[in-house]
Amino acid sequence: MTGSRSGSLPRYILQRVLLVIPMIWVILTLVFIVLRVAPGDPVSAALGGKLNDEALDQRRTALGFNDPLIQQYWDYLSSVVRLDFGTTFSDNQKVLEVVRDNGGATLSLTLAAFVIALLLGIPLGLVAGRYRDTVPDVVIRVFGILTYAAPIFFVGFLLQAYVAKPLGLPTSGAAGVETVFYMERDGLNKTHVLLFDVFLSGNSYYIEDVLKHLLLPALTLGLLICGVFIRLVRVNILQTMQSDYVEAAEARGISTSKVTRRHAFRNALVPVITVIGLQFALLLGGAVLTESTFNWPGLGQRLVEYINDRDYVAVQGIVTVFAIAVVLISLLVDIVNALIDPRVRY
Structure with missing residues (x-):
């Protein structure tokens, strides 16, 4: 009985860590869907009026927005796994650099x-x-x-x-x-x-x-x-x-x-x-x-600026970072709570 109880904490932590993976996947999927169902496309929203139709189409192709939706989804998940949250349209910065400078x-x-x-x-x-x-x-x-x-x-x-x-x-x-x-x-x-x-x-x-x-x-x-x-x-x-x-x-x-x-x-x-x-x-x-x-x-202020600029990639990247941060903080809180209150583990 003692050995079972002593092993319950590592088992609980492992379960919580494994649950983080589907939680993050669901959040990333929701972010992707919500931003994709918005009217228009991000390139036209950010650069419309600055470039002609041919240049806009070339930019969409280069950024993968003309690809099938499932391919865009896979590219999005793959980039997040590599911690690549994209490059902003409005000021040509890596989203991670924006997070680093304003986070x-x-x-x-x-x-x-x-x-x-x-x-x-x-x-x-x-x-x-x-x-x-x-x-x-x-x-x-x-x-x-x-x-x-x-x-x-x-x-x-x-x-x-x-x-x-x-x-x-x-x-x-x-x-x-x-x-x-x-x-x-x-x-x-x-x-x-x-x-x-x-x-x-x-x-x-x-x-x-x-x-x-x-x-x-x-x-x-x-x-x-x-x-x-x-x-x-x-x-x-x-x-x-x-x-x-x-x-x-x-x-x-x-x-x-x-x-x-x-x-x-x-x-x-x-x-x-x-x-x-x-x-x-x-x-x-x-x-x-x-x-x-x-x-x-901070990031909140930059997020508002990017929303006003209709910078789709920046908004998607910052919201994704916020979502992942919330999930990881929740995981940490669950672990601390299990250490403080043993009833949580059982």
């Missing part, structure tokens, strides 16, 4: 937003569960509903209008012009993630500048999923407080606050970890609107 800004924004969501959502959910059906509980629940339901661009505009100026916070870009210039001049952009690079540089001015630019976009995006964590923690605190071992602890004279902190709170974190993968997908979707609102130089 760091999206990563910084997403991670900062996630930290803010956890720092707000978990304590507020704990308070709401601890003081059920009281004024604090009602206020916190209403706050969670509003932050989740409010349009993200509207929240961003409110923060820009009423928070940025009183606190002296910037409302556009990822850093000041001076910081960007000197970071590039001194060769300090080593990781392509500005947030990491400024900390590695050790320059307090650069660090402060980047954090100031990051605060409002991260807060806007973090509020989007803060309500999810509030509800999750609150519900699980209430369930845990009604369990037998909590009643036994209280019967031994342990105070309710101690029971809440030592027992109920820990168990309430398990479902939070479970839904991290799903919330990461929500954050990536919200990042597109957040980056547009704050002119944040």
Whole structure:
């Protein structure tokens, strides 16, 4: 029995890894189909009016868009396996280069937003569960509903209008012009993630500048999923407080606050970890609107630009990268959840 249980974790991880393959295949297929059923063709959409009909047809042939659909599908899957996501029409860049140059800004924004969501959502959910059906509980629940339901661009505009100026916070870009210039001049952009690079540089001015630019976009995006964590923690605190071992602890004279902190709170974190993968997908979707609102130089902002330019290849490549990232993050979360909660493996 012991050997069977000890082997369950590797077996669970293997099963999850194997499931990733069909998940990615389904996502890639959906991306391919959705973009192919759109009216027109990508070459005409991006270059129509710039080239004559003969030149457009030559370009379509060269790029394989005149091939049978099944051949296009096979070429698409083959290129993704080789990590070749194509070359953009509008600026003739490899999609992977666009991801490398702009993905760091999206990563910084997403991670900062996630930290803010956890720092707000978990304590507020704990308070709401601890003081059920009281004024604090009602206020916190209403706050969670509003932050989740409010349009993200509207929240961003409110923060820009009423928070940025009183606190002296910037409302556009990822850093000041001076910081960007000197970071590039001194060769300090080593990781392509500005947030990491400024900390590695050790320059307090650069660090402060980047954090100031990051605060409002991260807060806007973090509020989007803060309500999810509030509800999750609150519900699980209430369930845990009604369990037998909590009643036994209280019967031994342990105070309710101690029971809440030592027992109920820990168990309430398990479902939070479970839904991290799903919330990461929500954050990536919200990042597109957040980056547009704050002119944040990330993948979401570039995606909007490519959509406006009707750059079919760029949109397909970036959406594919987003989809694969979500699947891999979900896999990681499943593994971490299995390590924390052994019940998941069985």
